[in-house]
Amino acid sequence: MGELVRLEMEGAVATIRLNRPRVNAMNEQLSLELWDAAREAEANDAIQAVVVWGGERVFSAGADVRDLAALGPREVEPVVGAIESALRHIEAIPKVVIAAVNGYALGGGCELALCADFRFAAEDARFGLPEIKLGIVPGAGGTQRLPRLVGLGHAREIIFSGRHVGAEEALAIGLADRVLPPSEVFHAAMEAAVRYASGPTLALRAAKIAVNAAAAHGEQTRGLAVEREVFRDLFASEDQKEGMRAFLEKRGPVFKGR
Numbered sequence: 001m002g003e004l005v006r007l008e009m010e011g012a013v014a015t016i017r018l019n020r021p022r023v024n025a026m027n028e029q030l031s032l033e034l035w036d037a038a039r040e041a042e043a044n045d046a047i048q049a050v051v052v053w054g055g056e057r058v059f060s061a062g063a064d065v066r067d068l069a070a071l072g073p074r075e076v077e078p079v080v081g082a083i084e085s086a087l088r089h090i091e092a093i094p095k096v097v098i099a100a101v102n103g104y105a106l107g108g109g110c111e112l113a114l115c116a117d118f119r120f121a122a123e124d125a126r127f128g129l130p131e132i133k134l135g136i137v138p139g140a141g142g143t144q145r146l147p148r149l150v151g152l153g154h155a156r157e158i159i160f161s162g163r164h165v166g167a168e169e170a171l172a173i174g175l176a177d178r179v180l181p182p183s184e185v186f187h188a189a190m191e192a193a194v195r196y197a198s199g200p201t202l203a204l205r206a207a208k209i210a211v212n213a214a215a216a217h218g219e220q221t222r223g224l225a226v227e228r229e230v231f232r233d234l235f236a237s238e239d240q241k242e243g244m245r246a247f248l249e250k251r252g253p254v255f256k257g258r
Helices: 028-043 073-092 108-114 130-134 142-150 152-161 167-173 182-197 201-217 220-236 238-248
Strands: 005-010 013-018 049-053 096-101 104-106 118-122 126-128 164-166 178-180
Touching (some): 013 028, 013 182, 073 108, 096 182, 108 126, 142 152, 164 167, 167 178, 178 182, 182 201, 201 238, 220 238
Parallel strands (some): 049 096, 096 118, 118 178
């Protein structure tokens, strides 16, 4: 799809593959291509689930510090704006998104992983928001998404220290959902994505919209209203009829995404 980000399809699952050797450092071009990939993943009805992967060695080591070091406030704004916009689009894809994390997921790379619905991590994976060590702070959503995922206490400690979080600790605090041998991470993420892609995709879309609303608004009344709306609208779908009919008939449902 692009020079630095590829969108690869296998059945109903798309892989958004970062491809900027050596460490998938994020720059403005990668961010724009990531935005394009997110837009295609959302718009393409043949895609029903997404895996985000940086390859077998590293997920992403974050923004390219060499590009940022000499910039002032006005110059850095479009750079961080491009990254933040791309990540919002990844988070908003109305399909299940799984981050398959090998190696480092630092800075913007960690922020990208936070945008996924699930994070499958290699045993050697390292998560972190080390910006504090550069005299800055996470600028593409890390200070907002990490507390919602692991709680304020863990988030403060990780962000304030800038330290790396190993895979087992990430699993223990909710930053990772599964930990696997490095060679199995992508395969396991694809297997899970295939299961979601063959499931009740309309209901999954509605569930994701409602859950994201709860996180975004930080106010339960609005989240509950969104939840009610998407719940109501699903009752116009063939999948809802099939799902409930199958339950009553004591058989497995056959969903068609309609």
